[in-house]
Amino acid sequence: xxxxxxxxxxxxxxxxxxxxxxxxxxxxxxxxxxxxxxxxxxxxxxxxxxxxxxxxxxxxxxxxxxxxxxxxxxxxxxxxxxxxxxxxxxxxxxxxxxxxxxxxxxxxxxxxxxxxxxxxxxxxxxxxxxxxxxxxxxxxxxxxxxxxxxxxxxxxxxxxxxxxxxxxxxxxxxxxxxxxxxxxxxxxxxxxxxxxxxxxxxxxxxxxxxxxxxxxxxxxxxxxxxxxxxxxxxxxxxxxxxxxxxxxxxxxxxxxxxxxxxxxxxxxxxxxxxxxxxxxxxxxxxxxxxxxxxx
Amino acid sequence: xxxxxxxxxxxxxxxxxxxxxxxxxxxxxxxxxxxxxxxxxxxxxxxxxxxxxxxxxxxxxxxxxxxxxxxxxxxxxxxxxxxxxxxxxxxxxxxxxxxxxxxxxxxxxxxxxxxxxxxxxxxxxxxxxxxxxxxxxxxxxxxxxxxxxxxxxxxxxxxxxxxxxxxxxxxxxxxxxxxxxxxxxxxxxxxxxxxxxxxxxxxxxxxxxxxxxxxxxxxxxxxxxxxxxxxxxxxxxxxxxxxxxxxxxxxxxxxxxxxxxxxxxxxxxxxxxxxxxxxxxxxxxxxxxxxxxxxxxxxxxxxxxxxxxxxxxxxxxxxxxxxxxxxxxxxxxxxxxxxxxxxxxxxxxxxxxxxxxxxxxxxxxxxx
Numbered sequence: 001x002x003x004x005x006x007x008x009x010x011x012x013x014x015x016x017x018x019x020x021x022x023x024x025x026x027x028x029x030x031x032x033x034x035x036x037x038x039x040x041x042x043x044x045x046x047x048x049x050x051x052x053x054x055x056x057x058x059x060x061x062x063x064x065x066x067x068x069x070x071x072x073x074x075x076x077x078x079x080x081x082x083x084x085x086x087x088x089x090x091x092x093x094x095x096x097x098x099x100x101x102x103x104x105x106x107x108x109x110x111x112x113x114x115x116x117x118x119x120x121x122x123x124x125x126x127x128x129x130x131x132x133x134x135x136x137x138x139x140x141x142x143x144x145x146x147x148x149x150x151x152x153x154x155x156x157x158x159x160x161x162x163x164x165x166x167x168x169x170x171x172x173x174x175x176x177x178x179x180x181x182x183x184x185x186x187x188x189x190x191x192x193x194x195x196x197x198x199x200x201x202x203x204x205x206x207x208x209x210x211x212x213x214x215x216x217x218x219x220x221x222x223x224x225x226x227x228x229x230x231x232x233x234x235x236x237x238x239x240x241x242x243x244x245x246x247x248x249x250x251x252x253x254x255x256x257x258x259x260x261x262x263x264x265x266x267x268x269x270x271x272x273x274x275x276x277x278x279x280x281x282x283x284x285x286x287x288x289x290x291x292x293x294x295x
Numbered sequence: 296x297x298x299x300x301x302x303x304x305x306x307x308x309x310x311x312x313x314x315x316x317x318x319x320x321x322x323x324x325x326x327x328x329x330x331x332x333x334x335x336x337x338x339x340x341x342x343x344x345x346x347x348x349x350x351x352x353x354x355x356x357x358x359x360x361x362x363x364x365x366x367x368x369x370x371x372x373x374x375x376x377x378x379x380x381x382x383x384x385x386x387x388x389x390x391x392x393x394x395x396x397x398x399x400x401x402x403x404x405x406x407x408x409x410x411x412x413x414x415x416x417x418x419x420x421x422x423x424x425x426x427x428x429x430x431x432x433x434x435x436x437x438x439x440x441x442x443x444x445x446x447x448x449x450x451x452x453x454x455x456x457x458x459x460x461x462x463x464x465x466x467x468x469x470x471x472x473x474x475x476x477x478x479x480x481x482x483x484x485x486x487x488x489x490x491x492x493x494x495x496x497x498x499x500x501x502x503x504x505x506x507x508x509x510x511x512x513x514x515x516x517x518x519x520x521x522x523x524x525x526x527x528x529x530x531x532x533x534x535x536x537x538x539x540x541x542x543x544x545x546x547x548x549x550x551x552x553x554x555x556x557x558x559x560x561x562x563x564x565x566x567x568x569x570x571x572x573x574x575x576x577x578x579x580x581x582x583x584x585x586x587x588x589x590x591x592x593x594x595x596x597x598x599x600x601x602x603x604x605x606x607x608x609x610x611x612x613x614x615x616x617x618x619x620x621x622x623x624x625x626x627x628x629x630x631x632x633x634x635x636x637x638x639x640x641x642x643x644x645x646x647x648x649x650x651x652x653x654x655x656x657x658x659x660x661x662x663x
Contacts, residue, residue, distance in 0.1 A: 196355055197388035199375040201402035201449070211401075215392045 027275075034268035035061040045264050065269035075253065075270065079277065082250040085164070085239070086232035089171035093179040093228050094221065096172065101183035101220075102213075105190070116184065119177050131170055131241050138166055138242070162244025170238040175228040182227060186220025187213070226282060233278055250274055304367070306331040306489055307352070307457060312361035314347050321347040323513035324361070329506075334483050334490045336500035339510035340536065345493045348510075349459050352491065353382045365456055376405075381455040385462040387446035389434040395421070395445050396430040402453045420452045423482060440471045447479075451486060460492040464499060476502050497537045501525065509533050525584075530663045534582035539617075541588070541628050543581040543658075547573045555660060557581055561624025567599050570660030580661040587657035588630040590618060591650045592643050598652035604628060606649050620649060 036045040052058045069075045104115045122130060137143050138160040145157040160166060190213060198208040236251035243249070250270065257267035305328035314322040322344040329335050337345040350356045352363060354375035363370045365379060381402065389398050396417050403413045421427045424444040434442055443463065450458055463479065464472045480503050483490050494500050500507050501521040508518045509532075517529040528534035531542060543566065545559035550573050556565040557579055566581055573579065589595065604620035607627070616637055618630045630651060643649045 191386070191388065193384055193386055193388040194390060196353075196375070197382075197384060197390070198401070199355075200353055200380070200382045201453070202376050202405035203401070204374075204376050207405070212390060216390075 030268045030271055033264050034065055034272050035063070036265045037062060037064065038263050038265055043264070044262055065265045066273065068266060069269055069273055074248075075250075078248045078250045078253045079274070081248045082233045082235075085167055085171060085249060086229050086235070089168050089175065089232055090179075090225050090229045092168060092172040093176050094225065097176055097179035097183055097224065098217075098221075101180045101187055104180075104184050105187035112188075116181075119180050119184075122177065127174065128237060131174065131237055134166070134170055134173070134242060135161060138169075161242060162246075164243070164247065166242035166244075167239050167247055167249075170242040171232050171235060174238065175232060178227045179224040182223040183217065183220045186217045186223075190216055222285070226286075230278055230282065234274060305329060306333075306366055307491070308362075308364040309348075309352075310362045310364070312348070312351060312358045312363060314344075314351060314356055315359050316347075320513050322351070322358075325513075325515055326361075327508060327515060327518065329489065329491065332487050332489055334480065334503060334505045335492070336504035336507045337491065337493045337510060338497060338500040338507050338537075339495065341495055342512075343510040344513040345495075345510050346461060349382075349461055349491065349493045352457065353380055353459055354378050379456040380459060381450040381453055381457075382459040382461065383446050383450040383463055385465055387434075387442050387466075389442060389445055389449070391434055394431050394433055395426060395437070398434065398445060399449045399452050401449065406453070416452055420448045423451070423485065424448045424478075439466055439468075440475070443467060443475065447482070451482070451488070454486070455488065458488050458490050460490060462494055463492060464494075464496070472499070479503055501537070509536065511536075526659075528582060528659060528661070531580050531582070531661050534580075534659065534661060539585050539629055539631075541583045541585065543583070543626075545579060545581065547575050547577045547579055549575060554655065555579075557658075557660070561622060561626050562602060564601075566658060567655045568658040568660050569656050573660070573662070577662065581658040582661055583653060583658045585617065585629040585631040586615075587653050588628070589652045590620075590630045590632055590643060591652070592647070594650050595652050599655045600657075601650060601652045602628075603648060603650055606643055606645050606647055609645055618643070618649075620651060 032048055033045055036048060038044060039046045046060060048060055049057065050060055052060060100119070104112055104119075107115055135142070139145070140157040140159075140161070142160070144160060145154075148154045149157065194212050194216070195205070195208050198212050199205065203211060234251045234254075235249065236255050239247045239249040239252050240255070243252075254267055254270050254274075257263050257270060307327075307329040309325055309327040309329075312322055312325050313320060325344075325348060337348060339345045347356060351358050352370075354370065354373065358371075370378060390401065393401065399420060400413045400417045403416060408416075418427060418430070421430055424447055426441060426444045426448060429437060429441060429445075434445065437445065443466070447460075447463070450460075460479075464475050467475060476499060479490075492500070492504065504521060506518065507521055507524050508515045509524060510516065511532050517524050517533050519527075524533060525537055528537065528540075534540045535542065543557075543559040543562075545557040545566070547555050548558045548565055549556040553569060553572065555568055555570050555573055557568060558565045559581065568581060570579075589598075595601070602622060604622045606618055607621050608619040610617040610619075611634075613634070615631045615633045618632065620628045620630060622628060628651060
């Protein structure tokens with residue numbers, strides 16, 4: 001009995017230990033750096049505890065980096081832009097992913113495994129390479145433009161790359177499987193007798209979708225949206241490769257601060273603000289959805 | 296055959312309906328007439344096609360052949376959502392995201408009934424099934440019995456021409472099932488809607504339905520009142536499926552004046568029975584219900600049919616006791632004795648010889 005409980009604790013402790021070591025500790029370090037100031041040297045920031053101007057050992061935390069982020073309109077704009085891109089691409093993922101997930105969930109059982117495999121198939125190729133491949137497809141003399149010109153549909157190449165369109169496309173393409181999988185899991189659980197019951201009570205199939213299927217798949221929609229929206233906000237590779245120099249997203253700004261400007265404290269403050277701004281609304285949303293779903 | 300309810304033209308007519316799944320006929324050329332206001336039960340073991348037949352009435356399956364007419368109207372081209380039929384599902388199929396009230400009101404909302412009418416009708420039908428107090432609960436917060444009532448209310452509220460019940464009590468425990476049977480009959484009497492119930496439980500069918508159709512591998516083998524199918528089963532299968540029965544295989548040795556003598560394997564004297572005139576030599580089965588066998592310690596006087604055996608087992612069942620008696624041929628016979636008689640008369644104990652006797656009207660002569 002006692003041993004069993006200890007064993008259970010040990011099993012639970014492993015993932016928590018992992019999270020503590022590789023998520024909470026690094027995050028604490030980032031949080032610490034965000035209160036420091038840049039310095040020349042290695043590491044490129046001032047220590048948090050050290051001699052102050054009077055030579056006394058004291059806490060040297062400063063909120064200057066957060067103030068800078070608040071004052072400089074660039075950061076806010078980049079952040080809002082990221083939210084806009086992420087929200088737009090999330091909606092695209094949902095609109096494409098829902099019918100796909102629904103189709104797979106309603107396919108004959110023998111087919112479902114294969115269809116799901118096809119959804120996961122792109123993961124066998126590196127994410128970076130797949131995003132690079134889009135450059136070849138979208139660029140001025142890329143495959144799509146050449147094909148359209150050859151077909152005589154257009155005279156001049158369409159501006160497909162280095163703009164917002166390319167970013168939306170890249171985000172939607174890359175994150176679609178993360179939307180499909182939770183939606184599929186939810187839709188597959190849906191009892192088909194509920195749809196028969198709806199039909200039996202006078203509800204044609206088209207309306208039954210809105211009355212029964214959609215409300216019952218809301219948890220899957222919420223899970224899928226969260227799963228794609230959060231990483232999209234911080235996305236760096238896609239805006240960098242497909243968005244061109246004019247696309248402003250917070251992930252890219254963060255990268256620039258960190259690697260180009262070597263301003264670790266500002267980059268850290270950005271990372272912390274981003275996390276707070278994304279996590280708090282999500283936590284509230286989750287609580288709200290969770291409350292509505294008490295069974 | 297008299298139809299229950301108000302008689303006249305059949306309210307539901309099933310004509311030569313066949314349904315095949317992968318070449319196998321789940322329902323095979325079934326014809327059936329059901330009258331308005333009947334409580335009709337489709338009874339049979341699992342896989343006999345009763346649920347498929349019910350699903351064809353609801354419109355979830357299309358017959359491969361034959362026609363279904365409800366109140367004179369052919370249902371062939373009518374989709375489930377336009378049929379004047381509501382179903383109570385075995386799993387209840389309550390919408391988990393809606394309250395009890397909105398589950399019940401769902402069908403009325405589909406018909407775009409005015410809001411206040413929906414509210415009145417929902418609360419009326421919830422009162423009928425004693426669920427008025429739980430109107431604002433979600434199905435997940437209800438017990439199995441309560442969910443069953445909500446499912447019934449949801450199917451009743453639209454006042455359909457036919458109410459289909461798919462194993463309505465299968466998910467309830469025994470005690471609740473017995474209460475619910477009476478409740479179901481009470482409600483059916485109140486609303487006057489034609490009920491068609493599918494069940495594999497013969498006791499359930501017998502106690503609720505006004506008429507029963509017994510199904511076996513896609514065919515209807517007998518239709519009749521519960522009394523008819525119990526007292527005059529048409530085939531060995533019906534006799535065996537409905538209630539307990541002792542079956543004796545034998546041959547007719549003599550037939551006259553509506554009575555037959557049947558020589559049964561392992562018995563020296565022929566069994567006397569009433570039955571249709573059958574030629575001597577016809578292979579028949581005799582079905583004798585355990586409660587029609589009289590069990591005595593002493594040899595009874597003047598019994599038409601009399602055999603002796605050894606009591607092997609006595610199962611006490613409260614109101615009655617079931618005896619297993621081995622005949623000299625080793626064939627086991629079951630007899631039930633009301634315990635009120637058993638305790639009054641001289642006791643026959645396990646291992647003792649006993650006399651079994653029955654009247655000429657007790658055995659049913661079956662040719663198939």
